[in-house]
C-alpha cells in the first residue's frame with residue numbers, strides 16, 4: 001500500500017514530484033475530474049515518454065515539467 005506523501009492518505013492519483021525542488025503536483029482530468037493514471041508512450045523514434053492519461057479515455061498529457069526536467073511519478 002502506498003501512502004500519499006502530501007496528505008498521508010492512501011494514494012488515489014498520480015503524484016508527480018520534482019527531484020530538484022521537491023514540488024509535487026496531482027493530475028486530474030479536466031473533463032471528468034478523475035485522477036489521471038501513470039502511463040508511458042513510445043514515440044516513433046523509440047523514445048519512451050512518461051505521460052498521464054484519463055482512466056475514462058478523455059485523453060493523455062505529457063508529464064509535468066519543473067526545473068527544466070520531467071517530473072517523475074512516484075507511483
Ligand SMILES: [Zn+2]
Nearest residue numbers: 018021066067
Ligand atoms: Zn522543481
Ligand SMILES: [Zn+2]
Nearest residue numbers: 029032054058
Ligand atoms: Zn476524463
